[in-house]
Amino acid sequence: MAWEPYVEFANFICKFGEDTNLLDLANDVVLPALLSHPEKYEFMSSTYFLYETRLEMLPFDGRDELCLVGTFIQDTRHRSVQVFDPELGLVESLSETPYATSASFVLILRNHKLLYYHETPEAPPLGSFKNVVTRNIRRYYKQYVDDRIAEAAAEVQSRKNPTKTAINAAKSATRRTYGRFTLEIISLSSEDDFRAYIQQMSRLVSVRIELVDTNDENDNDPFFDDVREKKEAIGSDRTALSHENTEGLNREEAINQLSAATAQGNSHISVVGFDEAGVEIRGGATDYKTRITLPLESRENRDGGSPDVEGNVISRTENAGILMRRMLSAFGAFVRRGVHIDETPEADAQIIESKIAAVQEQFNIGAG
Numbered sequence: 001m002a003w004e005p006y007v008e009f010a011n012f013i014c015k016f017g018e019d020t021n022l023l024d025l026a027n028d029v030v031l032p033a034l035l036s037h038p039e040k041y042e043f044m045s046s047t048y049f050l051y052e053t054r055l056e057m058l059p060f061d062g063r064d065e066l067c068l069v070g071t072f073i074q075d076t077r078h079r080s081v082q083v084f085d086p087e088l089g090l091v092e093s094l095s096e097t098p099y100a101t102s103a104s105f106v107l108i109l110r111n112h113k114l115l116y117y118h119e120t121p122e123a124p125p126l127g128s129f130k131n132v133v134t135r136n137i138r139r140y141y142k143q144y145v146d147d148r149i150a151e152a153a154a155e156v157q158s159r160k161n162p163t164k165t166a167i168n169a170a171k172s173a174t175r176r177t178y179g180r181f182t183l184e185i186i187s188l189s190s191e192d193d194f195r196a197y198i199q200q201m202s203r204l205v206s207v208r209i210e211l212v213d214t215n216d217e218n219d220n221d222p223f224f225d226d227v228r229e230k231k232e233a234i235g236s237d238r239t240a241l242s243h244e245n246t247e248g249l250n251r252e253e254a255i256n257q258l259s260a261a262t263a264q265g266n267s268h269i270s271v272v273g274f275d276e277a278g279v280e281i282r283g284g285a286t287d288y289k290t291r292i293t294l295p296l297e298s299r300e301n302r303d304g305g306s307p308d309v310e311g312n313v314i315s316r317t318e319n320a321g322i323l324m325r326r327m328l329s330a331f332g333a334f335v336r337r338g339v340h341i342d343e344t345p346e347a348d349a350q351i352i353e354s355k356i357a358a359v360q361e362q363f364n365i366g367a368g
Contacts, residue, residue: 003121006291007327009188009334010126011265012107012114015213016141017179022112023355025144027362031055033140034068034133041132046076048124048132051102055365056321060108060328061335066356066365068107069324072132074124075100103129106324110356114185115327117294126286130185141181149174184212186265187289190337194262195255197288201273201281203248209261210240210268262288292330 014022014030022030040049053070076099083093103123106115116126152174156167189197198204211231231239243249254271261267262285270284360366 004293004295005117005119006293007115007117007330008126008289008291009331010114010116010289011184011186011188012112013182013184013186013212013214013266014112014137015182015184017177018213020179023109023352023359025141026109026355026359029140029144030137031068031359031363033136034070038132038136039139041135045079046074048072048074048128050132050136052320055359055363056324057365058106058324058328061332065328066109066360067324068109069105069320071102071104072124072129073100073102074128104320104323104327105129106327109359110352113188113331115331117323117327126185126187130183134183137183138181145175145178148178182213186212186268187285188265188334189259189262189285189288190290190334191255191259191263192337193290194259194288197283198251198255198271198273200275201251201271202276204251204254204271204273205246205248206242206244206270206272207249207254207258208240208242208268208270209258210238210270212267214266290334292334294326294330 012022016025016029034050035053035055038050038053040047042048049072051071051073053068056067056069057064058067058069059065078097078099080093080095080097082090085091101120101123104117104119107113108115116129149171152170153167156162156170159166211227227239227241243254258269262269265285268284270282272280272282274280
């Protein structure tokens, strides 16, 4: 079966300390890190980098949403050491051929949902995207915190007879205020896809749920909200729940309890079981994630300069815009399958609205 491009969806959980989220530092850290010539990173024989990142207003769910869009590229080389000749058999033939794989992405800033489109075979995986984004944001965040620490120290030094102890105390307090930057990107799954994954197991023996800190949203299941409250009350850095039974857990109940969580991406859920042949099946979100096939336009059309069916020349930028809209349309279809992805309290939603407006003003992006 021929490979086809596909889109997957994920929750993009960007935290700075305990209470500061993506939109809180969008103007000062996150967007400058990803828009202003983000750095390239090399690993083994490949170079990974973000390309043509920009902010756009795109239609989703009856409104124009502010989105960060772009392309993630793996630039590498294919090395060949031999070829097969029908007469001579295997023959040494050393050669290198440059090639690049890529994925397009849309990050909806309001609900921090990531749409990631594998547009080539062997496109860089979501994990590589996370690594590059993390390194770029971490670099900007370090500078941002260092600047705040310097400001705090300067304020103390401006007082009468400042002591070194007071200056160091101000630095330490500022550093604690901003906390550590973390990024989680957790693939989303519909109930149907999660069910299909679990049902290939004749015996489900283990389920583990590890909660992660959320952005500005509540969990779909009130049970997880209650656990989070207890997690915070006891001061836990990491909280996990597990169910185990070597004789087998109730698969249908596992699906009923966990499908809402797999659709929201606020926890790492791993499962272990066995198929009818006794082969172990062990997986997490990347294994049961939803994938929607989304064929590309022709390569010539994508690169610009080729006519469409009516004879009009389509530029690469215009074609990218069409692709982004198709990705959002696919995400809309995913949501309409009964997936509730935005459980933000009304009061918080108003605050988020003001943060979105601040980003639009900062980057001169119209409301559409």
